[in-house]
Amino acid sequence: MPRKLTPEQIEGYASDGYVCPVDAFSTERTRAWRERLESFERAQGQKMTRGHNFKPHLLFPWVDEIVHSPEVLDAVEDLIGPDIRLFHLTVWPKDAGSGAYVSWHQDATYFALEPACHVTAWVALTDAPVEAGCMEVVPGSHKLGQLPHAEMQDPENLLSRGQALAADVDRSKTAFMPVKAGQFSLHHTHLVHNSRPNRSNDRRIGLGISYIPTSARCMSPTRVSAMLVRGEDRYGHFDDERRPQQEAGPEERAFHTEAVDRFRKMNVEQTDNRVAVVKR
Numbered sequence: 001m002p003r004k005l006t007p008e009q010i011e012g013y014a015s016d017g018y019v020c021p022v023d024a025f026s027t028e029r030t031r032a033w034r035e036r037l038e039s040f041e042r043a044q045g046q047k048m049t050r051g052h053n054f055k056p057h058l059l060f061p062w063v064d065e066i067v068h069s070p071e072v073l074d075a076v077e078d079l080i081g082p083d084i085r086l087f088h089l090t091v092w093p094k095d096a097g098s099g100a101y102v103s104w105h106q107d108a109t110y111f112a113l114e115p116a117c118h119v120t121a122w123v124a125l126t127d128a129p130v131e132a133g134c135m136e137v138v139p140g141s142h143k144l145g146q147l148p149h150a151e152m153q154d155p156e157n158l159l160s161r162g163q164a165l166a167a168d169v170d171r172s173k174t175a176f177m178p179v180k181a182g183q184f185s186l187h188h189t190h191l192v193h194n195s196r197p198n199r200s201n202d203r204r205i206g207l208g209i210s211y212i213p214t215s216a217r218c219m220s221p222t223r224v225s226a227m228l229v230r231g232e233d234r235y236g237h238f239d240d241e242r243r244p245q246q247e248a249g250p251e252e253r254a255f256h257t258e259a260v261d262r263f264r265k266m267n268v269e270q271t272d273n274r275v276a277v278v279k280r
């Protein structure tokens with residue numbers, strides 16, 4: 001008996017590689033989280049965008065609350081089972097009218113996970129309709145396995161390593177994943193997806209939370225950390241992550257810096273190993 005998703009949604013994930021939308025949080029709760037994020041940005045004088053958007057679940061108790069919420073974890077458990085680690089989290093902000101976009105890619109490209117079974121829950125802190133540049137996917141592409149990617153250096157691309165699918169995508173075969181504030185979508189690590197610039201009047205912000213079963217292993221030489229968020233871990237493939245006690249306190253910042261450094265080092269190892277660097 002599934003905990004949250006319907007049998008149709010579970011079948012849709014198996015056949016198309018995604019589920020969208022899933023209802024989760026009230027508008028008030030979501031608005032309060034957005035306010036927390038934006039007041040931190042104002043205090044820092046720095047937006048949580050490319051270069052500053054990794055692993056905020058190690059800094060903020062309010063993000064810790066989202067990543068442990070039954071609203072999200074019950075759906076994730078329906079797809080990957082009851083023993084779950086949070087492998088990575090990225091904040092995806094796009095200012096209204098900015099050129100920020102995300103190139104076509106598969107999440108698995110720099111994750112080195114065996115098996116490649118991770119699922120990303122994209123939790124909307126604002127509305128993300130088509131005109132705001134919600135995600136666009138190629139249904140069924142998760143069945144193609146790992147496809148070749150290239151590196152594309154473009155400051156408007158929100159992907160930290162600028163990875164882009166080497167082949168062109170047929171846009172007549174894509175589908176959009178619009179979500180409202182408080183909803184989320186789920187997508188498979190091999191699903192080909194991108195997102196276009198935000199042409200709406202409001203900022204678009206989502207948290208991309210990557211969950212894996214504890215049985216998965218990261219094959220890169222650098223040992224990375226991942227947070228056990230549900231069930232038990234009988235494998236020990238990851239170092240544990242510390243849950244934040246206070247908002248971006250000194251211990252939270254020190255732990256976050258080290259975890260992000262290790263994660264980036266692992267990403268670089270994967271770039272060196274797997275991605276053909278071509279000029280585009």
Ligand SMILES: O=C(O)CCC(=O)C(=O)O
Nearest residue numbers: 092102107120122195208
């Ligand atoms: O937020 C976006 O536009 C892209 C998100 C994404 O690529 C992901 O969550 O894997």
